[in-house]
Amino acid sequence: MTDYDKYDALIFDLDGTLVDSMPAHYQAWQQTAAEYGFEVDEAWYHTRGGSPAWLTAQSLIETFSLSVEPQVLADRKNQIFSELAEMEVVVLPAAEVAKTYAGRKPMAIGTGTLTDIADKLLKKAGLLELFDVVVGADQVDAHKPSPDTFLKCAELLSVESHQCLVFEDAPFGIQAAKAAGMDVIDVTDAKRV
Known part of the structure; x- marks a missing residue:
């Protein structure tokens, strides 16, 4: 059992977290x-x-x-x-967590990238099928560091926000996760903040 098992859902940022875009x-x-x-x-x-x-x-x-x-x-x-994005996409280590929990826990993408571009990147990286929900910048009015992206992920996954763990690489995203009442892993140093 890992620390991640205690959460009802996992939410991942895309750029800089799952793919090196x-x-x-x-x-x-x-x-x-x-x-x-x-x-x-x-x-x-x-x-x-x-x-x-x-x-x-x-x-x-x-x-x-x-x-x-x-x-x-x-x-x-x-x-x-x-x-x-049509060129090669480099998958980052956080993707291994997503692969491990695919089908075992509800999972979402919460990104500042437009949804259609995020879908394209995830498909190119072979990761799209791992996720139940993709929430892009075009689906919310207030963007990171506002919590709206991550709150929408939790809502679409039908999970309470405090039961979600977010994987992020950027300060705006970390602020957004905290503002949503979620725990967050800073993937740049792999520790919970």
């Missing part, structure tokens, strides 16, 4: 930025982990005084990322 997300932002005449600093970008593209776009527009709508910028980034 963060470099592709950053590359997509770099290409988008080049098209719109600005640059994205990698250190700054990593502070945005777990945030949906339109919120990152909004921040970039404010930072660089761009005259483009956030959704237009986000849509372009998502289009580029979707093309990049």
Whole structure:
């Protein structure tokens, strides 16, 4: 028996937790930025982990005084990322936990990525069939660090939020899990926070 057995459901972030897609997300932002005449600093970008593209776009527009709508910028980034996601997907160690508990516990994905792109990444990684629910950025109004993504996962799994364990890699996601009243494992150092 592991510590995970005491929970009624497991919820996983996607990017940086189950698959190493963060470099592709950053590359997509770099290409988008080049098209719109600005640059994205990698250190700054990593502070945005777990945030949906339109919120990152909004921040970039404010930072660089761009005259483009956030959704237009986000849509372009998502289009580029979707093309990049067709390439090889690297599966991360947290996926082993999901494989171990598939069919034994209700499991969900709670991600800042759009649902259709998340589904595509999970399918490419051979992980989609492990999960009962995928909640993407397009399914909630308030995004990480708000708890809404994880609360929707719990609701769709029919599990009380305090009975869920979240696996996350990003500060926004960790904050969101805590705000949802859930325990959380920071997969970057594999400890509960």
